[in-house]
Amino acid sequence: MIYPDLELTIPEALGKVHFVGIGGSGMSGIARMMHQAGVTVTGSDRSANYSTAALEEIGIPVAIGHDAENVGTADTLVVTGALWQDNPEYQRALATNMPVLHRSQALAWLARGKRVVSVAGAHGKTTSTGMIVTGLLGAGADPSFVNGGIIESLGVSSGPGTDDLFVIEADESDKSFLLYDTAIALITNVDPEHLDFYGSREAFMQAFVDFARGAREQIVISADDPGALEVLAALRADSSASHAPIRTFGEAADADVRIVSVDDSGPVRFTVAIDGTEHSAQLAVYGRHNAVNAVGALAVLTGLGFEPAAALAAISEFGGTKRRFEFHAEVAGVRVYDDYAHHPTEVAALLDSARAVVGEGRLVAIHQPHLFSRTSMFHREFAEVLEAGADHTVVLAVDGAREDPVEGVTGALVSNDFTDASKVSYIDDWARAADYLAQIAQPGDVMVTMSCGTVYQIIPQVVAALRGRFEVAE
Numbered sequence: 256m257i258y259p260d261l262e263l264t265i266p267e268a269l270g271k272v273h274f275v276g277i278g279g280s281g282m283s284g285i286a287r288m289m290h291q292a293g294v295t296v297t298g299s300d301r302s303a304n305y306s307t308a309a310l311e312e313i314g315i316p317v318a319i320g321h322d323a324e325n326v327g328t329a330d331t332l333v334v335t336g337a338l339w340q341d342n343p344e345y346q347r348a349l350a351t352n353m354p355v356l357h358r359s360q361a362l363a364w365l366a367r368g369k370r371v372v373s374v375a376g377a378h379g380k381t382t383s384t385g386m387i388v389t390g391l392l393g394a395g396a397d398p399s400f401v402n403g404g405i406i407e408s409l410g411v412s413s414g415p416g417t418d419d420l421f422v423i424e425a426d427e428s429d430k431s432f433l434l435y436d437t438a439i440a441l442i443t444n445v446d447p448e449h450l451d452f453y454g455s456r457e458a459f460m461q462a463f464v465d466f467a468r469g470a471r472e473q474i475v476i477s478a479d480d481p482g483a484l485e486v487l488a489a490l491r492a493d494s495s496a497s498h499a500p501i502r503t504f505g506e507a508a509d510a511d512v513r514i515v516s517v518d519d520s521g522p523v524r525f526t527v528a529i530d531g532t533e534h535s536a537q538l539a540v541y542g543r544h545n546a547v548n549a550v551g552a553l554a555v556l557t558g559l560g561f562e563p564a565a566a567l568a569a570i571s572e573f574g575g576t577k578r579r580f581e582f583h584a585e586v587a588g589v590r591v592y593d594d595y596a597h598h599p600t601e602v603a604a605l606l607d608s609a610r611a612v613v614g615e616g617r618l619v620a621i622h623q624p625h626l627f628s629r630t631s632m633f634h635r636e637f638a639e640v641l642e643a644g645a646d647h648t649v650v651l652a653v654d655g656a657r658e659d660p661v662e663g664v665t666g667a668l669v670s671n672d673f674t675d676a677s678k679v680s681y682i683d684d685w686a687r688a689a690d691y692l693a694q695i696a697q698p699g700d701v702m703v704t705m706s707c708g709t710v711y712q713i714i715p716q717v718v719a720a721l722r723g724r725f726e727v728a729e
Contacts, residue, residue, distance in 0.1 A: 256658075257338050257345070258429045258452070259357035265364050266354060270330025272361075274298035275344045277317055278307040280577075281424070282335050284401045284413030285361050290315055291415050292365070299325040299344060305577075309411075323347040330354070333361045336429055337656055359431030362401055362423060366435060369399065369421035372555060375432045375466055376443030377482075378601045379548050382540075383443050384424040386552035386573045391420065393569025394561050398422050404576035404595070420559075425466075427459075428452065432466050440470035440499075441555050443548065445482030446600055451628050464489045470499045475554045478513075479505035479547065504554040505547055512554040519543045521611055527553065529563050536571045541580065542608030549573075578711065580608060580703070584718045587725035588616075588698030591714060597625045597707040599636035606644030609703055616699030619692065620645035621713070622669065623706035624653045627661040630668060638672030642679070649692060652683040654708030685713050693720035 274286045277298025283306035290296045290313060299318040300307055307317045318325040323343040326332065332348040332355045348355050356364070374384045381404040388400045389408065398420035401413040425432035428449045445463050453459040463486045467474045474490070477483035490498050504512040515526040515533060524537045525546040538545055549570050556566035575581070578595040585591070590612075596605040602622070609618055620641055624630040630637075630653050641648045650666040670681035682688040692702060702717065704710045721727070 257334050257336050257340065257357065259336075259359050259431045259434065261430060261433060263360065265356065265360050266331075269294060269354075269364065271295040271297070271328060272331045272333055273326050273329035273344070274333045275321070275342060276300055276335035276338055277310065277315075278302070278304045279335055279337075280306060280405060280412050281401070281403045281426075282333070282358050283307070283310055284411070285333070285358055285365065286310060286315060287313065287411065288365050288399070288401060288413045288415060289361070297325070297327060297329065326353075331356060333358055357431065359426060359429075359434050363434045365399075365401070366421045366423060370419045370438045371435050372398075372420060372422045372439045372441065373425040373432060373435050373437040373466075373470075374423065374441045374443070375425040375427050375463070376441075376477075377427070377446035377448055378598060378604070379443040379544065380424050381576055381595070382545065382579060383441060383548045383551050384422060385576045386549055386570050387422050387441075387555055389573040390552055390556050390561075390566055390570035391422070393572050394556065394566055396420060402576070404578055406576055407574045408572070427462065427466070430462055433462065433469065437466070437470045438472045439555055439558060440467055440474050441551055442467060442474070442476040442483055442486065443551055444477050444480035444600075445486055446480070446598065447482065448598060448629070450632075460485055460489070468496060468498045473499050473558045474501045475551060475558060476501060476503055477505050477547070477551070478503035478507035478510035502554050502558055504550045512550050512557070514546055514550055517543050517546050519546070519608075519611055525549070527567070529553065529557060532563065534564055534567050536567050538571055539574045541611050542604060544604040544608070580605065583714050586718060586721035586727050589696045589700045589702065589721055591717060591721075592701065592703040593711045593714060594703055594705045595707050596705040597629070599633055599640050602637065602705060603640040603644060605703070605705060606640065609701055610644075613701045614699065616701060617646040617697065618644070619695070619700055619702045620648040621651065621688070621692065621702060621704040621710065621717075622648055622666075623651040623704070623708050623710035624666050624669060625656065625706045625708040627653055627655050627658050627664045630666075631661065631664045634668035635672050637669045638679075641669070642673050642675065646678070647695065648673075648679045649688055650679060650681045651685070651688060651710065651713075654706060654710070656708060685716060689713060689716035689720040692717050693724040696721060696724065
């Protein structure tokens, strides 16, 4: 893992820029923005995907596979935090004293001089960022933005705007959210994670306090989430430190932007009270948590001066982001979805949302544990929410991503923690997992892959196995 140097002075002129790991949703968005700003951009990634193809379509050369020669005549290297230290392109930059920017520093370079809306939180920030961008566009603004996921209605994760607003998804995992000159800070929730980086829960919480204090115009923060309430209490308790005005949102009775009622039996409907008036809306997405995300976005837009009814109507047009309960295929009445959920809280919210879609069928979870450290820390919690929320779960092998394997830490840690062994199967081979899923499938079932790792890549195998089982032609 490569962490940003928070003390690094980011050069004003970057010259030619090479992105290592350009295919990630955040990296590809930053690369696209730099290209649109007139910077000469190249990139590389370990494999081709939707994002690399889209970048090549707009004229950004992308090399598949990592090699020192890919750096070419670049003047600056931009790296994803998930990069291995021995990456040959990274090592080439170090050997030649080439400036190396973490992706968050490249994003800070893009946002310089703008009125930045930074969206942070353990869960919901990609969706909340997408809702804010959708709402601003629908309300007549033209913001720049970089999101961590592709906004379905726009088909991109980033875009340049003509006004002074710049909306970003701000990453807390490595303190990089402290890099931005934030005007409006939105904190969706504060669920301690990434303790391998922070070292303690206290340090993690303090980073969110520092992030909030860095906002120049307004702090928008959840009134429901326990961690967010700790941050709120710390802000209010320290009379020696100044901070921007605070606006809270959520279902709590004392929230400034308060959800009055919710119906999540289908695409979520809700009523919100704000500034003495009530407004109702129906979203195009599912789940009670998305009503909360929407009122957080509403708090931001109204804090920027937009009228509540118009802002809420614009936010309601949000159609989701890729890898957030994204529909992929239906075979003989079996529907297959994919989601980025990789933390127990996110998995619980996903399964709750999926229940509204399932109807009379069964909900089958396909869980790929992500990171050995996270699996070791949360395997009991994953088992608890999967057993409670899904009718059956298939647990796959751990996607270690940037981490080296840890002896004894496998997907079996999760499956072994189920109290009812009949509700789970641990299958570490994808071909066998796809065949098993096809054999247990029944018309009406909903299957959903979940992880921020590579699990979405199993979907073609699952779909093919379903077609073979039900003898359905492509």
